[in-house]
Amino acid sequence: MLQIHLLSKFSVTIDDRDVTGLEASKAQETLAYLLIHRQRPHSREVLIDQIWGDYTKDQAQKGLRQALWQLQNALHGQDSNLHTGLLQVDTTWVQISVTSQFWLDIAVLEECYERVQGIRGQLLTADQAAAVTDAVQLYQGDLLETCYQDWCLIERERLQHIDLSLLDKLMEYEETQGNYEKACAYGEQILRHDRAREQTHRRLMRLYCLAGDRTAALRQYEACVVALATELAVKPAKQTEALYQAIKADTLAYPSPAASPTPPSATPTSLPSLLNHLQQVQVALADLQRNVAQDIQLLESLLPPSS
Known part of the structure; x- marks a missing residue:
């Protein structure tokens, strides 16, 4: 079966054998663009504009012809065992065949x-x-890491957002299961991609407390302060500061994620306990609001522009 990896290092294999002849960067970019937008055909003019935008018209047309020849020769080669039927090419349009069968890493992620x-x-x-x-294990690196064309940067950011959203879900899932070390590992993975992601810093602070490592929780706050100052030139939000103060004072009483909301009659009656309880609710609501806003932003980016 044809397998294509666009994340991290570009690779194409058929039945675990490397497909040769796709070493040229423009051939890789052309195939990647077609696969990312595999639901529709593309005119040659669009491909030229997206991938050869900085070239003269003659150079761009020649470059596209050469890239398509390389793709067809590699994927539709003379060896019948290597014939994939992946591309449909005519004098005007190019597209991924709707009947072709292949495995694609970004398709699994999406x-x-x-x-x-x-x-x-x-x-x-x-x-x-x-x-x-x-x-998420497929995401070992960004989309076509050596490509810096505008279309690729946009798609790279979109796929990064998908990966981070899935990691967020796994972090929350493992926390619910009581697997705090796994949850922390996912949080650390998120921060390797986006070190200024404040909601992840907060969640890690709470997770370290749940795991009984108050020192790590306090150090996580310090890492958050540095990341926000370096990346965004801002200070932590009030929710983050409130969580830090509760951890520092050793008054944090983080409820189980699986637990039902505490009924009003069971809410702690002492003022410090009540304040701490409400601060934690505030932090949780802020995280939820941020997650919803990110999902809305992604959906809006996927919608076609209004006429």
């Missing part, structure tokens, strides 16, 4: 995201969590 979109991490089933785990 399909997994669509299946669990709108489901909080703590509500994932074991099967859903396993599927998300498999999907």
Whole structure:
């Protein structure tokens, strides 16, 4: 079966054998663009504009012809065992064949995201969590890491957002299961991609407390302060500061994510306990609001422009 990896290092294999002849960067970029937008055909003019925008018209047309020849020669080669039927090419249009069968890493990531979109991490089933785990393991690096064309940068950011959203769900899921070390590992993975992601810093602070490591929680706050100052030139939000003060004073009483909301009659009656309880609710609501805003932003970016 044809397998294509666009994340991190570009690679194409058929039945575990490397497909040769695709070493040229423009051939890789052309195939990647077609696969990312695999649901529709593309005119040659669009491909030229997207991939050869900095070239003269003659150079761009020649470059596209050469890239398509390289792709067809590699994927539709004379060896019948290597004939994939992946591309449909004519004098005007190029597209991924709707009848071709292939495995694509970004397709797995996108399909997994669509299946669990709108489901909080703590509500994932074991099967859903396993599927998300498999999907994020495919993300070993960014889309076409050596390509800096505008279209690629946009798609790279979109896929990064999908990966981070899935990691967020896994972090919350593992916290719900009481697997605090796994949850922390996902949080650290998120911060390697986006070190100024404040909601992740907050969640890690709470997780370290749940795991009994107050020192690590306080150090996480310090890391958050440095990241926000370096990346965004801002200070932590009030929710983050409130959480830090509660941890520092050793008054944090973080409820189990799976627990039902505390009824009003059972709410702590002492003023310090009540204040701490409300601060934690405030932090949780802020995280939820941020997650919803990110999902809305992604959906808006996927909608076609209004006429």
